[in-house]
Amino acid sequence: MSVVGHPPPPFFKRGPAPLARLAFFVILSLALLVFDLKYRTLEWVRQGVAVALYPLQRAAYTPVDLYEQVGAYFSRLGAVQQENAELKRKELESANWLLRQQHLELENQRLRELLDMRARQPVSGTLAEILYTARDPFSRRVIVDKGGQHGIAGGQAVVDESGVLGQVTRVFPLQSEVTLVTDKNQAVPVKILRSGLRTVLFGASGGQLELRFLAANADVQPGDLLVTSGLDGVYQPGLPVARVARVDRDAAYSFARILCEPVAGVEKHGQVLILGAREPLPPQVEETEARDKPLKGRRARKKE
């Protein structure tokens, strides 16, 4: 048999040129980036792969879990006793409020009925545990051990014993992802408890929060407590979120620079409560039509 006519040996088969392959894959991943960042249409891919990866993820969590368990086992008796004493003291302190709470709630309900106002919604909650911090260093998210199977839905608020922790942003069947209030892209509508001033709280770098776009002479003082205003329809009104830590009023800028510290143990791990979804807010009043009408009128007049 002659050598001519044989296909070339596999050594020479290398497929398309590296640069062409690079261009193809780069375009593919740029398309993925745009679709995920702009249109958020890739959640189903993420869900599918996440379900397949779940056992591996749990297995990878085992060494950390083991380390924590061993640490807890060898924690000194004294530390536990101290914690117990602390908890007892706290319980006694809050007993005063709790005992009167029931009475006050009944009274509130009666007064609301008298005034013919809508009753406050009852709050339900699911207890969950923070498993670990998500690896992504660009955002502040944690993974909790309750997911779609336990009735968690995206957008629910997450609180711990002292205040708002964040919001459920992604739900997997057996776990879900909570974006903390300190994340840069997370905004919480709040009001200042002392003055009643409504504003929006944003995450800032370094685990802090920032009140943006408040006038330099706004009535804010260090130590003010910020509670949720409930205007967003996500958070129940009146949950503590943050405490003002520093207020910089610079005459050169029209806005004050206000930094706050989160009230909840945002960087700690432990039990959290995922609050049930709120009832949808009443539909917003259509303002756009009213605004459009004079415009149309003006245009019509011009044409005439």
Place this chain on the structure above:
Amino acid sequence: MAIQPTHSSRRILLPVKQWFILFSLAAAFFLDLIPLGHAVGVPDWVALVLAFWSVREPQRVGMGTAFVAGLLMDVASGSVMGQHPLAYLLLAYAGGGLSRRILWFPLAQQALHVLPLLLATQLVMVATRMAGGADFPGWGYFLGSFSGALLWFPLTFVLLLPQYQPVERDENRPI
């Protein structure tokens, strides 16, 4: 001696096995899944192993592998889809292109070659995310590349272990 001794020619290695490449990538992926929070200086194991194989075996591990590994990393770390594939692609491309040059050097200088590749990978990720409006993660983020480059020595030893053959000393054999 006319031929300069290089690391790649010091020992004659057995051919690499495909399953071992996949196994090492899977092991690196598992190491990346271990939740250490935002611990500073932990290398990106998948990027490191990918860099190793794209330098060692550019014919077997290339951009396709990098793309798939990147997608899995995106889901596992909860980052934006396309962030890891983009960075890993450039790493695999550069690693494959520089493979013939890098293997000529001793291990320490190989590590020095790999360091900028790993840094560029992280830089691409930072650029992608900051373009998407995320926060700068701090300079400590880049320490992972340095620890990764330091790990080039043990990594080379471990990943080449199945390819080593017992040293037979024979005075009469030319090589």
